[in-house]
Amino acid sequence: MLKNKSFLIVLIILIVALGLRLYLLQSHKILETDSPAYIRLGQNLIAGKGYIDNEGYKNLWFPPLYPILIGISSLITNNLELASRLISILFGVLLIIPVFLFVKRFYNEKSAYLASILTAIYPVLAYLSTIAYSDSLYIFLTMTIILVGWVTLTENKPYLYFIII
Numbered sequence: 001m002l003k004n005k006s007f008l009i010v011l012i013i014l015i016v017a018l019g020l021r022l023y024l025l026q027s028h029k030i031l032e033t034d035s036p037a038y039i040r041l042g043q044n045l046i047a048g049k050g051y052i053d054n055e056g057y058k059n060l061w062f063p064p065l066y067p068i069l070i071g072i073s074s075l076i077t078n079n080l081e082l083a084s085r086l087i088s089i090l091f092g093v094l095l096i097i098p099v100f101l102f103v104k105r106f107y108n109e110k111s112a113y114l115a116s117i118l119t120a121i122y123p124v125l126a127y128l129s130t131i132a133y134s135d136s137l138y139i140f141l142t143m144t145i146i147l148v149g150w151v152t153l154t155e156n157k158p159y160l161y162f163i164i165i
Contacts, residue, residue: 009113010100014093017120021089024130031081035132037062039080042070066134084132092129092136096120098143105150 031039041059044052045067053059066087073083099119104112119125128135145163152160 006109010096010116013100013113013116013120014096017093017096017126018089020121020126021092021129024126025085025089028085028130032131032133034062035081035084038067038132038134039070039084041067042074042084043080046071046074063134063138066137069137070132081132085130088129088131088133088136091140092125093120095125095136095140095143098140098147102143102147102150105147105154 037053037059040054041051041062041064044050045064051059051064051067053061066084069087070080070084073087074080077083077086096116096119100112100116103115125136125139128139148160148163151157
């Protein structure tokens with residue numbers, strides 16, 4: 001019963017976070033500074049042109065995962081800008097899960113709920129989740145890797161090292 005209650009509370013927090021981010025999404029009328037570069041990289045990857053930037057050169061600056069996800073998502077949405085923002089929203093909302101699990105392991109369930117709520121409504125995280133930047137994706141990945149690393153060390157599960165690598 002407690003696990004179902006816990007799941008339900010976290011699900012409600014996720015829904016609130018998603019609603020907040022979708023509401024904030026309406027305030028963006030133009031692309032931010034690096035957004036066109038990420039979008040162009042994703043577009044070029046899907047078009048089979050390679051990891052080519054706006055000037056036609058191979059890009060060595062931006063990490064490739066976010067543009068790859070933009071390219072794949074654009075196949076579904078047919079809109080590169082929307083695809084990039086939806087990826088940011090998705091991972092901004094999903095960040096709540098590793099935060100909850102990590103804080104629950106370190107402290108207790110009540111603290112984990114509070115950390116999840118703060119993650120859901122914290123203005124900087126909410127804003128980063130609505131712009132076409134890779135930040136929300138990499139914050140999510142960083143928190144997830146920290147969580148998996150902690151579980152690997154504390155529960156003596158060396159096979160989890162492969163997830164970190």
